[in-house]
Amino acid sequence: xxxxxxxxxxxxxxxxxxxxxxxxxxxxxxxxxxxxxxxxxxxxxxxxxxxxxxxxxxxxxxxxxxxxxxxxxxxxxxxxxxxxxxxxxxxxxxxxxxxxxxxxxxxxxxxxxxxxxxxxxxxxxxxxxxxxxxxxxxxxxxxxxxxxxxxxxxxxxxxxxxxxxxxxxxxxxxxxxxxxxxxxxxxxxxxxxxxxxxxxxxxxxxxxxxxxxxxxxxxxxxxxxxxxxxxxxxxxxxxxxxxxxxxxxxxxxxxxxxxxxxxxxxxxxxxxxxxxxxxxxxxxxxxxxxxxxxxxxxxxxxxxxxxxxxxxxxxxxxxxxxxxxxxxxxxxxxxxxxxxxxxxxxxxxxxxxxxxxxxxxxxxxxxxxxxxxxxxxxxxxxxxxxxxxxxxxxxxxxxxxxxxxxxxxxxxxxxxxxxxxxxxxxxxxxxxxxxxxxxxxxxxxxxxxxxxxxxxxxxxxxxxxxxxxxxxxxxxxxxxxxxxxxxx
Amino acid sequence: xxxxxxxxxxxxxxxxxxxxxxxxxxxxxxxxxxxxxxxxxxxxxxxxxxxxxxxxxxxxxxxxxxxxxxxxxxxxxxxxxxxxxxxxxxxxxxxxxxxxxxxxxxxxxxxxxxxxxxxxxxxxxxxxxxxxxxxxxxxxxxxxxxxxxxxxxxxx
Numbered sequence: 001x002x003x004x005x006x007x008x009x010x011x012x013x014x015x016x017x018x019x020x021x022x023x024x025x026x027x028x029x030x031x032x033x034x035x036x037x038x039x040x041x042x043x044x045x046x047x048x049x050x051x052x053x054x055x056x057x058x059x060x061x062x063x064x065x066x067x068x069x070x071x072x073x074x075x076x077x078x079x080x081x082x083x084x085x086x087x088x089x090x091x092x093x094x095x096x097x098x099x100x101x102x103x104x105x106x107x108x109x110x111x112x113x114x115x116x117x118x119x120x121x122x123x124x125x126x127x128x129x130x131x132x133x134x135x136x137x138x139x140x141x142x143x144x145x146x147x148x149x150x151x152x153x154x155x156x157x158x159x160x161x162x163x164x165x166x167x168x169x170x171x172x173x174x175x176x177x178x179x180x181x182x183x184x185x186x187x188x189x190x191x192x193x194x195x196x197x198x199x200x201x202x203x204x205x206x207x208x209x210x211x212x213x214x215x216x217x218x219x220x221x222x223x224x225x226x227x228x229x230x231x232x233x234x235x236x237x238x239x240x241x242x243x244x245x246x247x248x249x250x251x252x253x254x255x256x257x258x259x260x261x262x263x264x265x266x267x268x269x270x271x272x273x274x275x276x277x278x279x280x281x282x283x284x285x286x287x288x289x290x291x292x293x294x295x296x297x298x299x300x301x302x303x304x305x306x307x308x309x310x311x312x313x314x315x316x317x318x319x320x321x322x323x324x325x326x327x328x329x330x331x332x333x334x335x336x337x338x339x340x341x342x343x344x345x346x347x348x349x350x351x352x353x354x355x356x357x358x359x360x361x362x363x364x365x366x367x368x369x370x371x372x373x374x375x376x377x378x379x380x381x382x383x384x385x386x387x388x389x390x391x392x393x394x395x396x397x398x399x400x401x402x403x404x405x406x407x408x409x410x411x412x413x414x415x416x417x418x419x420x421x422x423x424x425x426x427x428x429x430x431x432x433x434x435x436x437x438x439x440x441x442x443x444x445x446x447x448x449x450x451x452x453x454x455x456x457x458x459x460x461x462x463x464x465x466x467x468x469x470x471x472x473x474x475x476x477x478x479x480x481x482x483x484x485x486x487x488x
Numbered sequence: 489x490x491x492x493x494x495x496x497x498x499x500x501x502x503x504x505x506x507x508x509x510x511x512x513x514x515x516x517x518x519x520x521x522x523x524x525x526x527x528x529x530x531x532x533x534x535x536x537x538x539x540x541x542x543x544x545x546x547x548x549x550x551x552x553x554x555x556x557x558x559x560x561x562x563x564x565x566x567x568x569x570x571x572x573x574x575x576x577x578x579x580x581x582x583x584x585x586x587x588x589x590x591x592x593x594x595x596x597x598x599x600x601x602x603x604x605x606x607x608x609x610x611x612x613x614x615x616x617x618x619x620x621x622x623x624x625x626x627x628x629x630x631x632x633x634x635x636x637x638x639x640x641x642x643x644x
Contacts, residue, residue: 045615067531069530069531114534145592146594149590156535166539
């Protein structure tokens, strides 16, 4: 570190799963010199899996994270489908779609009302004790707040009915599903899915009525320095529509042109994982474009995943109500691809509506209730499974030996894809707001907001008491001594 | 009176699996009781809190940061008195946050009290699905404490 640089540390970051750390380096004038996003985490997960039964992986990997076990469960199940050359029968695939879209709906709902929404619905400069879900309820009203809880419950209930257990689904098995649903359960899901569609529309109305009228949100969404012209990755179906569960991986360039569209088994050939000495997490980039450092643009292999990336990588949304909202979204930004990082919030809600529509469509599919639930398995081998977790593309890659035991594992998770972009977003926001060495609570929250766009999940799912992560910020002078400490 | 016992922790994150293991031990001991449900989960705060709706009383079995010999932690949280709301939370929210939100929105379905029982263990540093002997012993003590707590509950 240069002697002329001061050091600000935000550790750990609030409102994201696991443990993250932001390093801000200030120069002598008190402006931003540089910024990094570190992940000091539990490591060695792949090694932990070696030698285990392949069929245990959907239950093991779903415990990486306390927030999105469904994503790992089905990424793992799909990988085993590939390892055993056993694509699931149509009925099993549709059951997985019902559960998976309910998860996307529920997870996006959580982010808007509990995690990302407080920044705008309550305000980025509001006191921390007000800038939370209760503050949001104060803004949107108690009745809508009750609907939030009700529809969170619907999402969990659908996961329970299809997933086989109220917590931690177990229904995904290599080649299919372990169980179907009864007609009574199907009817219950149909009712909940219809309600979810209405609630998602109401949430988009809240967004358009409040956030698009909010000066701070509009400023951040339109500020050129906060937009990152990167590549974008997402799963699409045969028509090029967003697909959370299955399909090809499509990557578009910053100008919107197609960079690549490949099947799941070929996606890892497109990316390279880079290591840096200051973080445990690997940093993927597009191999053929190359690593040019932490920078955006067509010559940089940095790419993004998640809601905004999916909306940029697709040709259409694939469901009628969400398609209409997608067109409003594109009109607002003057067409795609949309590079404004704060547009992640809007994209997330469009996806929430689409996921509800998909659940409603799959649950009324007449073939959902009949036909085989599992395909015969082939010989164990190697396989790649790709799925869209709520926060981005999730890739599992396993090799099985002839006994079905795990001999190789690699997981590329959504937040990993986004690490370079998150660092860039933090840096650009800090550049915009840190002046004269002034780092107070409001400014820190603005910096945090820049990465909350991505809904990062640094999963470790450790719940050891006290069950919460304090935020401590140290501002250091050029001599390395702490000059200011902010705690909350 | 309906009681829910939640073993909270991650069974593949070493000592963080303590609460999960303690719940397994409680479940094995009490057998089939209509008035008691025992679950184990690695879910985050909001999902755990949402599972509490509809019960009269909840025991949460968890890990505390410390050493296995430090003794158990017992915190009885009257949900109608809960005042803690700390923004410094994980992605899914802390359990106190989540309970307070539900108190605002679904108070009539929340249990009156949530009892948090925790045994101190070292902070996990790596993935492991085994408990060390001291942590396994702590899980036994935690399970016993939960059973003692349970006996104090009037069975309808």
